[in-house]
Amino acid sequence: MSVPTHTGDDTRWLDGPVESGRRAGFGVYLHVPFCHHRCGYCDFAVAPVGGLDEARRDDLQARYAAALTADLARQVAATPRGLLRGLGGSSPGDRRGAHHLDAGPDAAPDAAPDAWPKVTSIYIGGGTPTLLAPAQLAAVVTAVHRELDVAADAEITVEANPETASTPLFEALAGVGVNRLSIGAQSFTPHVLTTLERGHGPDAALAAVQSAREAGIAEVSLDLMYGTPGESQQDWEASLAQVLLADVDHVSAYALTIHEGTPFGQRVGRSLLADVDQDVQAARFRTLHRVLTAGGFEHYEVSNLARGPRSRSRHNLLYWRHGDYLGVGAGAHGHLGGWRWWSQRSTPRYVHAVEQAATAPWGVGATPVADHEVLDADQRAAERLLLGLRVREGIHPQDLPPISPLALEDALAAGLVETACGRLRCTESGWFLLDDAVDRLTA
16 A cells, blocks of 8 residues: 655645545534433533432423533534634633644635534434433424534434333434434443443343334444453353344443443452453453354444444544534534533533523633633644544545654554555454554654
């Protein structure tokens, strides 16, 4: 394969992509932070509401749903160019790169378009979005259609936990165009679910899948987690066997990560919980690949498998292809042409900021935006590699940033990457060692 060499001013991979960047589509991510309980491993922006009385919970959730739609409307009204201008003039925190806009042709606010692209995917994640009332959740989906031009064939995904699943809920979602559900099973082994502090049993996820099918949801995905302390190889294989028996189109399977500051991290620090074992997780990854590919799934991304190309997660492919998206909600991230911004993680602070900013222009006065960054060309190149090499077929040669020939030779010799059909991609062994591969390619 002919790999671009460093020229210092080669931006073809940014301004003329084939399937990455602006050619990857345009997405909208909406974050719903509510959970009954924060699981011990969770490091996401969540707001446990299980301990609130009904009136306080209902009020908070209603205000949050209203804040989501107001924040979305405000970002859309700003236009891409106005949004970037507002970020550049208002963010109080780290502005690395903001004063020497060398992140490529789309980095400067004046280079951004005046109109938003057509939306190709909508993703409502959490938290547990299905803790919102069906009418509230449906109103959030409807708001995206009202504010933006949504493609007729757009993928519209909602995350759901098994204990909140029901056919009437899923029918309400299908009624506003939701065509994909991501159901958080995590495991089908009771003691593993107990360790993960999940509020459902093994059968609940299968019942949720059945409810989704009865409601007419076209695509159903199951989320799994492997490498939990106390999980045996037999436990993992039994969970995968249940997946093969379930009527699902897609599986997302992630190695458990224990973050410092979480309850699990604190328990590991006090030797009350075994830390994750990287060798065990690597073995679980190999088992995942072997069992599910033998069962008809295509392992198309490090952590994701689908029953054919039509069942791939289009929204997640947008991320992996380094595309652009609006991020709406507490802790949500947005991205546009090398600019990234994120909102307040605290749910009450986010709601308050949106309510206070209702009449102010984007980026002026009170704002739900916590901070932003502008990535320079080298940072964007590293991101393009780190994200793009997660996908099994790798990166199109025209979308590939310049790589030093010596760095490429090193990564090839280490068995971490390979070339196939003119594309750079990870080997199967390099897939699980993606960080090492990117470190070598960017050395």
